Amino acid sequence: MNHLTMTINDEQIQIKEYQGTRVVTLADIDRVHKRPPGTARKRFNFHREHFTEGLDYFVLNTDEARKHFNTMAPNGLILVTEYGYLMLVKSFTDALAWEVQRSLVNHYFRAKEQQQELPTGENLLAMAVLEAQKLLEAKDQTIQHQEAQIKELAPKADYTDTILASKDLVNMTQIAKDYGMGAKTMNLLLKDLGIQTYNGNQWVLTYKYQNKGYAASATASYYHQDGTIGSRMHTKWTQKGRQFLYEVLKQRGILPIIEQEHLYKRAE
Structure with a gap:
């Protein structure tokens, strides 16, 4: 287990390697970039479809995270490689972000290559021991992976335990807020997923998802400029529909804020 640390942007992070590749956690990225x-x-999670597992990131199960990094991660631990890191922070365009990117790439990810030296006698012995340890760890990882496949998933997160317990109809603004999005962004996302379409100034479910109890139409009244009363139809979601959206989005790596915070705290 590697206990060496490095200081990036006044933040001390543990140097981590996995399968011979230097990696960082998502929490490390938040810290060095001074992000919430x-x-x-x-x-x-939002761009996960563009990342390639094994190249841009690795996912460790609970036992692997504890064994390799002494980290409690009931929902698994995501390790990001240099490639994944550069993809992830493309949208970080402030002056500090550019400075941190350069420092993290040159002094953290590539330091291993820059600091290689010819091995001494003691280093050769240490390398032999390390190689034997890696072989044992690889065997253990295979066994743990097989065991993990038959274990039950981690306990259901707070979102379904608390928010979905409500029986009231909710609008898209509230659902989007749960995920840290605006209603417009969430509506367009569901449109891209083929769940709903825009028809007659109202978002409605596509034919495939109609008559399943996921949503209901509600009428809202408003005043015209001339003082007359008009009405407009709005789609509101049932808790069954909200649960449906939760499962669909979760399959795509999109989690509500309350679960994101839950995972972050467990990964620390």
């Missing part, structure tokens, strides 16, 4: 906790995870 959960920022990197949110961006990773």
Whole structure:
């Protein structure tokens, strides 16, 4: 287990390597970039389809995270490589972000290559021991992976335990807020997923998802400029529909804020 640390942007982070590759956690990225906790995870989840596992990031299960990094991560631990890091922080365009990117890439990710030296006798012995340890760890990882496949997933997160317990109809603004988005962004996301479409000034479910009890139409009254009363139809979501959206978005790595915070705290 590696206990060496490095200081980036006045933040001390533990040097981490996995399968011979230097990596960082999403929490590390938030810290060195001085971003609110959960920022990197949110961006990773939103763009996850563009990342390649094994190249841009690794996912460790609970046992692997504890064994390799002594970290409690009930929902798994995401490790980001140099490639994944550069993809993730493309949208960080402030002056500090550019400085941190350069420092993290040159002094953290690539330091291993820059500081290689010819091995001494003691180093050769240490390398042999390390190689044997890696072989044992690889075997253990295979066994743990097989065991993890038959274990039950981590306990259901707070979102379904608390928010979905409500029986009231909710509008898209409230649902989007749960995920840290605006209603417009969430509506367009659901449109891209083929769940709803815009028809007659109202978002409605596509034919595939109609008559499943996911949503209901509600009428809202308003005043015209001439003082007459008009009405407009709005789509509101049932808790069954809200649960449906939760499962669909979760499959795509998009989690509500309350679960993002939950994962972040467990990963620290």
